[in-house]
Amino acid sequence: MKIASKVFIILLITVLVPGLSLFIASRVEANSSNIIVSPANMQGWFFLKETGTTGTGQMVLGPGTPPLGAGSAQLTVQNTSDGMALARAGWNGIRLDQITKLEYSTYRTSGASPLAISLQFNIDNDVTDGDNSWKGRLVFEPYYTETVLTGEWQTWDPMTQGKWWGTRSPIKDTCPIYNPCTWDEVLNAFPNAGIHNIFGAIIFKAGSGWDGFDGNVDAFTIGIDSVETTYDFEPFPNVLIDIKPGSFPNSINPRSRGVIPVAILTTDTFDAADVDPDTVLFGKTGTEASPLHYALEDVDSDGDMDLILHFSTQDTGIECGDTTASLTGETINGEVIQGSDSIKTAGCK
Ligand SMILES: [Ca+2]
Ligand SMILES: [Ca+2]
Ligand SMILES: [Ca+2]
Ligand SMILES: [Ca+2]
Structure with missing residues (x-):
């Protein structure tokens, strides 16, 4: 049986x-x-x-x-x-x-x-x-x-x-x-x-x-x-991202007219160069903002190239009190990628 x-x-x-x-x-x-x-x-x-x-x-x-x-x-x-x-x-x-x-x-x-x-x-x-x-x-x-x-x-x-x-x-x-x-x-x-x-x-x-x-x-x-x-x-999320690379906490003013830099980091098991930047979205749930521009650079100075993308704060849907933001996208082979990082909203009072 x-x-x-x-x-x-x-x-x-x-x-x-x-x-x-x-x-x-x-x-x-x-x-x-x-x-x-x-x-x-x-x-x-x-x-x-x-x-x-x-x-x-x-x-x-x-x-x-x-x-x-x-x-x-x-x-x-x-x-x-x-x-x-x-x-x-x-x-x-x-x-x-x-x-x-x-x-x-x-x-x-x-x-x-x-x-x-x-x-x-x-x-x-x-x-x-x-x-x-x-x-x-x-x-x-x-x-x-x-x-x-x-x-x-x-x-x-x-x-x-x-x-x-x-x-x-x-x-x-x-x-x-x-x-x-x-x-x-x-x-x-x-x-x-x-x-x-x-x-x-x-x-x-x-x-x-x-x-x-x-x-x-x-x-x-x-x-x-x-x-x-x-x-x-691996659990969700499956790629390592760093909102505002090099700084922590990742302070975001939802009323800002500026941009938020987000890095997709290359690791032992993931090459950020495999990401198709045109598929990437970032924001409150990972479905909001398309990148204004992007580039490959070694943002964490560990000798491999990471993908850095910039998003308009006003496109991200991030609201006062949010504690995480997410990124979704696809690799050039069509594999879904997702990542999240903590944020701390500022300028909300
Ligand atoms: Ca047999
Ligand atoms: Ca594992
Ligand atoms: Ca950061
Ligand atoms: Ca790197």
Whole structure:
């Protein structure tokens, strides 16, 4: 029943979002760099209650200092009924021997000592045999070979450090949960194993069967034929902006006839030069003012070029008492970007 419902859900998503697989395939092959996954653009990832009703999943800031960016994906379960996933359909038919790198990082806030968010593939023991029936999952869990700690980020290398087990025959018969296999052992036993041709998906999972857990995942890298893609899980906002660069608090007089400078900062995971300035809007909600002018310059003097834009205060809709202002726009590839920063209104009495 559980397995059947998983198949159904993944299938349902594939059916409901036509073109998703195609989109995923082109992205995976076209990119060898970092992709920001945020509520503004989930890049195909989605949260899923696989079992139970009280699990939660969301993009959050922190905890601590995530390995990439400022945030991560949080998964929680309340009891042994809950199974909470962050999943992405795709990679259909990719053989395990094409996978050249796997890496991800987890953080445990609470939960029993061995537990960490697991990495799972919807697997087929042979993607070339014409049998596309459901073969369950191939599951990596860090605790078999590593010590999972509470309250810190840890990075896992499932291909060279890890142990894997299958949820269904025939992989389950060779690599059961009580005697899991190394990556090489899986490959030796099942040389044509791969991500399922129809139900292809990669899943990060907390539960099922965990009696309470609160943890996070970030910075997932998958290399396929040596082309590496890293997914950086981030909450809204997903770009770093600085209103009135170099000054704080960001004092704004809503009655001013002047301009407000706003910088979109280049970071390890985002290049401000990728922003299409003509799509950028800034103001009370991020939908108000178009820039009067813009330029690339290194506004924070860290050696990379940032995008500085100037907006007419009177176009921004900012009112006395507002405490934040937002910016929206698109990259030249059409990806939505959003950012917010604090403001302090002045001249209002
Ligand atoms: Ca992140
Ligand atoms: Ca097969
Ligand atoms: Ca500032
Ligand atoms: Ca800079």
